[in-house]
Amino acid sequence: xxxxxxxxxxxxxxGYWPTLSKTQNDLIASNQDFNISYxxxxxxxxxxxxxxxxxxxxxxxxxxxxxxxxxVKENKHFGMLVWIRPHLEKNYEEIxxxxxxxxxxxxxxxxxxYCSRLRVSDPRLLPYIRIARKYNLxxxxxxxxxxxxxxxxxxxxxxxxxxxxxxxxxxxxxxDNQNALRALKANPNLYGDTAWVNIExxxxxxxxxxxxxxxxxxxxxxxxxxxxxxxxxxxxxxNDIKLKKKEYDNLMYKLAMKIYNIKKEELD
Ligand SMILES: [Zn+2]
Numbered sequence: 001x002x003x004x005x006x007x008x009x010x011x012x013x014x015g016y017w018p019t020l021s022k023t024q025n026d027l028i029a030s031n032q033d034f035n036i037s038y039x040x041x042x043x044x045x046x047x048x049x050x051x052x053x054x055x056x057x058x059x060x061x062x063x064x065x066x067x068x069x070x071x072v073k074e075n076k077h078f079g080m081l082v083w084i085r086p087h088l089e090k091n092y093e094e095i096x097x098x099x100x101x102x103x104x105x106x107x108x109x110x111x112x113x114y115c116s117r118l119r120v121s122d123p124r125l126l127p128y129i130r131i132a133r134k135y136n137l138x139x140x141x142x143x144x145x146x147x148x149x150x151x152x153x154x155x156x157x158x159x160x161x162x163x164x165x166x167x168x169x170x171x172x173x174x175x176d177n178q179n180a181l182r183a184l185k186a187n188p189n190l191y192g193d194t195a196w197v198n199i200e201x202x203x204x205x206x207x208x209x210x211x212x213x214x215x216x217x218x219x220x221x222x223x224x225x226x227x228x229x230x231x232x233x234x235x236x237x238x239n240d241i242k243l244k245k246k247e248y249d250n251l252m253y254k255l256a257m258k259i260y261n262i263k264k265e266e267l268d
Contacts, residue, residue, distance in 0.1 A: 006267060007237075008038045008253040010260065011140065011169055011195045011217025014071055015044025015064075016056030024071060026221035031077070034228040034237070037253065037267050038077045039220070040107055040260060042140075043068040045083035046115040061085040062094055072105050079262060081110040081140055084128050087118045092127040099135055107260040108138040108167075113148035121153045129161060138165035138259055140193070143180060144173035155183040158190040165259055168192045169217065177201040184210040191259060193217030194251075199235040202243075202251070211247060215255040 009031070014023040031039060043064035046055060059067070065082050072078040082095060099106055109132055113120055120141050132139050143151045151172045158166045171180035171192045181201070184190055185208060192210075194202070195217045205211045216236060220227040227233070235241075239248055256262060 004037075005035065006037045006249070006253045007035060007216065008040075008256040008262065008267075009036050009218050009220060010040050010167075010215045010256040011193050012039045012041045012220045013044050013222065014041055014068065015046075016059075017044070017054055017222075018056040020067065022224075023221055024075075026225045026227075028075060030221055030225050030228050036077075036220075036228075038079070038262065040079050040081055040217075040256070040262075041068060041072065042081040042083040042110040044115075045085045045110075045112070047085045047087050048115070048117060061089050062091065062098065065095070065098055069102055069105055077267070079107045079260070079266065080105055081108045082106060083110040083112070085116060086111070086122075086124040086128060087116045092131065095128075096131050096134075099131065099137070103135070106137070107262065108132075108140055110140045112142040113153070114142060114144060114146055117148060119148050119153045120157050125157070129157075129164065132164050133161070136261075138167060138191075140167045140169055142173075143168045143170055145175045149173075151180045151183050155187060155190065158183075158187045162189050164189060166190050167215070167259065170195050171197050171201060171214070177204070181205055181208055181210055184213045191215065191255070194236065195219045196232060198232060199241055203241045206241075206243070206247070211243075212250055212255070214251060215259065216252045217256075 017023050045061055045064050068080045072080045141154050143149050168180055171177040184192055192214045
């Protein structure tokens with residue numbers, strides 16, 4: 001009997017792109033068709049309007065968290081990250097109460113420096129870092145080569161908070177990922193995900209000894225139902241770089257289970 005492959009997608013979203021139901025339906029349908037066992041989902045908490053016209057509307061962090069909670073409660077095989085908006089919102093105590101009340105569904109916090117126009121090293125993040133510490137929640141942070149999102153800011157925060165786990169989403173998007181791999185190597189509490197990361201980077205990660213700190217994630221359904229059909233993700237599904245089973249399982253689900261505290265029962 002062929003054993004079913006387990007895949008956890010540690011980086012997905014719902015939001016108004018342009019409608020909430022479209023993103024929810026795309027995420028559910030594509031997960032089923034691409035054999036994703038479980039996903040961590042956060043609700044797009046972009047803080048400022050841009051010209052892309054992509055987002056139907058922006059919502060507060062509490063409202064977004066409530067919508068995300070409803071989604072993960074109603075659908076099996078999803079857990080949530082609370083997307084924080086520390087630039088415009090100060091109600092971190094309400095967020096803390098929300099986390100306490102719904103702890104079993106919440107696996108971490110998500111922060112997006114570019115969408116918040118705020119570096120992760122900004123003092124406005126401190127109340128949320130305190131929450132992460134108090135409830136033992138990892139923090140997923142978007143990293144990219146722009147002025148807000150560079151890996152060096154996250155590296156600084158990670159080294160100042162060695163007791164908190166951070167995950168560098170995208171291993172610094174729009175770069176060759178080398179700074180991010182070096183940062184993973186230098187900081188025991190810093191991990192990475194594969195969203196829009198070319199699998200050649202995973203090969204390099206193995207060479208320098210940080211493969212075990214990277215987990216599969218995709219940003220699904222940012223490009224709609226077809227997101228997981230992208231050659232970038234197909235190369236992971238096909239294990240194009242021929243990782244050993246133990247390495248592949250760690251990348252595709254085991255590390256996410258450990259870092260985000262996903263229980264075995266949640267995958268069934
Ligand atoms: Zn994302």
